[in-house]
Amino acid sequence: MNGETVAFAQMKDATQADYDLLSSKFQPYREATVERVLETLQRQATERESGHQIHRLDHALQCATRARADGADLDWIAAALLHDIGDGLAPMNHDRFAAEILRPFLREEVTWVVAHHGAFQLTYSGEFTDRDPNTREQFSDSPYYQSCIDFCERWDQSSFDPRYANDPLDSFRVEIDTIFARMPFDPGHLRAGEVLGLPSAAAQ
Ligand SMILES: [Fe+2]
Numbered sequence: 167m168n169g170e171t172v173a174f175a176q177m178k179d180a181t182q183a184d185y186d187l188l189s190s191k192f193q194p195y196r197e198a199t200v201e202r203v204l205e206t207l208q209r210q211a212t213e214r215e216s217g218h219q220i221h222r223l224d225h226a227l228q229c230a231t232r233a234r235a236d237g238a239d240l241d242w243i244a245a246a247l248l249h250d251i252g253d254g255l256a257p258m259n260h261d262r263f264a265a266e267i268l269r270p271f272l273r274e275e276v277t278w279v280v281a282h283h284g285a286f287q288l289t290y291s292g293e294f295t296d297r298d299p300n301t302r303e304q305f306s307d308s309p310y311y312q313s314c315i316d317f318c319e320r321w322d323q324s325s326f327d328p329r330y331a332n333d334p335l336d337s338f339r340v341e342i343d344t345i346f347a348r349m350p351f352d353p354g355h356l357r358a359g360e361v362l363g364l365p366s367a368a369a370q
């Protein structure tokens with residue numbers, strides 16, 4: 167093991183000095199979240215077993231490029247890029263998994279859309295997969311309902327096109343750095359209850 171470590175083997179034996187040491191190591195680890203997120207996305211380029219014409223990284227990039235082209239704000243672009251990052255570790259609830267990564271840093275509206283996009287995508291796939299295409303209706307009272315419909319229609323369901331020229335992963339670095347550098351759970355950027363919706367679609 168590298169570096170200084172605590173002495174305790176059980177938490178109940180820890181001291182203040184131990185926790186001071188752990189705290190000093192946590193901050194740089196937290197700051198490296200961006201690197202781990204980008205590594206995970208990059209790894210999705212090696213996953214071709216889904217059967218789609220493009221791999222998962224290109225789906226994410228295509229989705230984020232469409233959001234960027236529409237003039238979407240940072241939160242939407244980050245959501246578009248990371249909305250399926252849970253595919254590998256949480257294939258049965260990948261939307262909630264991704265939302266928890268983003269929740270401390272994004273507007274509540276955007277996090278909600280990421281958390282629920284799986285149900286809303288059934289609008290397109292449900293009739294072919296023995297799922298209810300109207301699953302999203304149970305969320306119709308949410309202020310974020312229409313935003314999720316729009317996210318899926320304009321950026322998610324449309325982003326499986328092998329001919330689409332998406333922007334490269336590096337080009338999203340500034341957006342992702344900015345998001346993860348925000349103060350976690352700061353009400354100023356969570357903007358609870360606020361509905362901004364998606365920007366108007368860019369001219370095709
Ligand atoms: Fe998804």
Ligand SMILES: [Fe+2]
Nearest residue numbers: 225249250322
């Ligand atoms: Fe997706």
